[in-house]
Amino acid sequence: MIESWRWFGPEDPVSLRDVRQTGASGIVTALHEIPNGTLWPEEDIAARRRMIEAEGLTWVVAESIPVHEDIKTGAPGWERLAENWAETVRALARQGVTTICYNFMPVLDWTRTDLDYELADGATALRFEFLAYAAFDLFILKRADAASDYSDAEVEAAKEWLGKRDDAALNRLTANIIAGLPGAEESYTLESFRARLESYRDVDREQLFRNLKGFLDIVVPVAEEVGAVLAIHPDDPPRSLFGLPRIVCTAEDLVRIRDMHPSSANGFTLCAGSLGVHPDNDIPSIVELLGQHIHFTHLRATRREQDPRSFHEDAHLEGDLDMVAIVRALRSLERRTEKAIPMRPDHGHRILNDLSGTSTPGYPAIGRLRGLSELRGVTRAVDALGF
Ligand code: DNO
Numbered sequence: 001m002i003e004s005w006r007w008f009g010p011e012d013p014v015s016l017r018d019v020r021q022t023g024a025s026g027i028v029t030a031l032h033e034i035p036n037g038t039l040w041p042e043e044d045i046a047a048r049r050r051m052i053e054a055e056g057l058t059w060v061v062a063e064s065i066p067v068h069e070d071i072k073t074g075a076p077g078w079e080r081l082a083e084n085w086a087e088t089v090r091a092l093a094r095q096g097v098t099t100i101c102y103n104f105m106p107v108l109d110w111t112r113t114d115l116d117y118e119l120a121d122g123a124t125a126l127r128f129e130f131l132a133y134a135a136f137d138l139f140i141l142k143r144a145d146a147a148s149d150y151s152d153a154e155v156e157a158a159k160e161w162l163g164k165r166d167d168a169a170l171n172r173l174t175a176n177i178i179a180g181l182p183g184a185e186e187s188y189t190l191e192s193f194r195a196r197l198e199s200y201r202d203v204d205r206e207q208l209f210r211n212l213k214g215f216l217d218i219v220v221p222v223a224e225e226v227g228a229v230l231a232i233h234p235d236d237p238p239r240s241l242f243g244l245p246r247i248v249c250t251a252e253d254l255v256r257i258r259d260m261h262p263s264s265a266n267g268f269t270l271c272a273g274s275l276g277v278h279p280d281n282d283i284p285s286i287v288e289l290l291g292q293h294i295h296f297t298h299l300r301a302t303r304r305e306q307d308p309r310s311f312h313e314d315a316h317l318e319g320d321l322d323m324v325a326i327v328r329a330l331r332s333l334e335r336r337t338e339k340a341i342p343m344r345p346d347h348g349h350r351i352l353n354d355l356s357g358t359s360t361p362g363y364p365a366i367g368r369l370r371g372l373s374e375l376r377g378v379t380r381a382v383d384a385l386g387f
Helices: 016-022 042-053 069-073 078-094 130-140 152-163 167-178 190-198 205-226 251-258 272-276 283-293 323-337 365-384
Strands: 002-006 026-029 058-063 099-102 114-118 124-128 229-232 266-271 294-299 301-304 311-314 342-345
Touching: 002 058, 002 365, 016 365, 026 042, 026 342, 042 058, 042 078, 069 078, 069 205, 078 205, 099 294, 114 167, 130 152, 130 167, 167 190, 205 229, 205 266, 229 294, 251 266, 251 283, 266 272, 266 283, 272 283, 272 294, 272 301, 283 294, 283 323, 294 323, 323 365, 342 365
Parallel strands: 002 026, 002 342, 026 058, 058 099, 099 229, 229 266, 266 294, 294 342
Antiparallel strands: 114 124, 124 311, 301 311
């Protein structure tokens, strides 16, 4: 595995020098400043690559080239946006960046209700609390069809949850959900969020699958031609939110996407934390199932709570996942394919000096370093013991 680190660009409070000190060698980044749907100029890609190389690091994955909403809804003109996306793949490949992460989540990228959920030891974690989400949906967003998604008891519980929060807490909840978490690239007000949801009125799961297929028909041949590989990221969390369809949630979904284009350029990001929230997802067997279509991995663990629709992010080797089994499956895949997969420790708790400094939600330096070190240890042990 190529030990890698997500870096949000020159504004990231964790510098490239810091990254180097973690022992990681790969950088995962994007030109976050470029609006969705716009071609990334090759000279900007080259400048970013030089900046990374000047620190002795290598840009190993572009995460993400955002997929414009019009491609996901199939709005008029979506083909041109997909062609732009493919042109960005060409430009990245010419600059030596050939692994491309993206997602196909409608409207929102990854979603959490709490970015500073305090754990027993004083560290903080990211959390998705079902009742907070329901309270936002029903009483803050006031989504038209929301009530039909909840039982009477859930509506009551959400109301009670809301009643115990002050304005500051509710504003924070709203911002966490719609203002855009790091890497999400889109940010909404309540008004623009409602309008976006409306644009999916005629897009159900089947239509979204068709729209993904249309997109892949344009971009996979280009990736093949330039020697790049595409790695779709699973939906996080892996279930429908706000009545929107989500199609990258289960092993069945992943196989369906793989079968749209059998070429290995049509591939996946194995995000253990996202897939792990769904109780049916057995991640080591997903690694077997997708095999050479896995081009990138995000390793982190989640823990489902008493209400299993709620979860928080646990330490990298804890939670509901068997991380040792996941690492073993990935190492065995790498041996079979003779290809090293870039891996980044995904997210991390805020611990130690993270708690007093500024950090990007989910991406503190020390919490991630703890994750990386633990994963490095597991990997070395798996190799040394010949598991
Ligand atoms: C969250 C990330 C997501 C992910 C994108 C991939 O931390 O895993 O932002 O990068 O969804 O396109």
